[in-house]
Amino acid sequence: MDGLGSAPERVLVFAAHPDDIDFGAAATIAGWTAAGTSVSYCILTDGDAGGFSDEDRPGIASLRRAEQRAAAEIVGVSDVTFLGEPDGYLEPTDDVIRQIVRRMREVRPDIVVSMHPERSWDRIQKSHPDHLACGEAVTRAIYPAVENPFAYPELEAAGLRSFRVPWLWFYGGPAHLENRYVDVTGSEDRKIAAITAHRSQHPDVERMQSRVRAILRDNARRGGLPEGRSAESFHVVGINTDETIAGF
Template sequence: MADLGEALAPARVLAVAAHPDDIDFGASATIAGWTAAGASVSYCILTDGDAGGFSDEDRPGLAALRREEQRAAAARVGVTDVTFLGETDGHLEPTDAVIRGIVRRMREVRPDIVLAMHPERSWDMIQKSHPDHLACGEAVTRAVYPAVENPYAYPELEAAGITSFKVPWLWFYAGPAHLENRFIDVTGAEDLKIAAIMAHESQHPDVDRMQSRVRAILQDNARRGGLGEGRSAEAFHVVGINTDQTIAGF
């Protein structure tokens, strides 16, 4: 397998988020590039998203609406496999049940790359570090090692044929800037990213400010990543889990 730490197009990706729209803000342009190159990308959204939004009129049925918005956003970047664990928005914790659900999806998808929100708080932009985001990152980290690759963790999954699997790479998004070590050039995909974000219509009280801020962040990422002025990038903290540089059991 190619060194996916170098951002070559993977065959399979599982992207995990706390809420509908998190992936679109954090990684949708990179995902669009991967799907265009032939990758199969799956989304796993951990909460129902019903604490989001800004309108009382949307409150009844908001969870169902946000699922529809996430499916629409995913389709705009070439993703059709979207699952929801249905945890309560604002109360996500890395419980055994949540970790088991993530392990199940990892074993089903068997991805080259797992994309997840970062488990560490970002003080440069506290909005990255919603408690649900941190819980998502912690739950995914616990699932990636050792649970997903241990046949004796969740033996009922193994017995059902949902067998253990070693994840090669874990890519975190929405984390502290000082930990970011991979900047993916997404120049030319800015409008596609905005389109994916805009699918979440219930979440945008100020569309113009949101769009200008997203574009500014992409440009800042490119500068920090050494890609130069006029470029756009998404930023990740890439961690090798099972690679040529790691040893099983260590």
């Protein structure tokens, strides 16, 4: 498995908020799970600053967790964890990075999928401060912390052994950095259904659905796919591959 072709065995996906994964990668994930990949989600914040209705405010964090679990089920994912950091105040702190390292060592994925740490000026909504913090925290965790037995030695002592992640796939980053376009034609409806499951986040469902389909078509065009295809786009980085050298 090279991280770019055949289906990986295990994938761990990080997001700042419930619904981020579904906008960024749900169709790709649906393809992976259909091929037998075990996919796990880790949502960093509680999502309590999201939504548009005053009626949802009491218990919004619990509602958003339920929405994320329902969305995950649509694309074949049952392992969903939440770190519960405050929505709107996420930072790549030592504690957050430790929790991410713990989750990586528990799952031991072939591919980590994460929001991007770099701001995108083509569509600023992709670069919510929590999104950038998620990307930065995951990047700091994946190298060198998760593979260093002397980083967070309490994890090593608890049996969560260090290991090297081969691949990191970023979503929601600057368009000029994207280097992988996954053809998701035929999975558009499942992606839309997963996004729509976050009903507390959509004041105009029809407009959202139409816009998402347009973005998928534009991704395919930018990726050089034939007319009429749909794609999700990623910035893929090799962390420990045949082309990398340990210690450099």
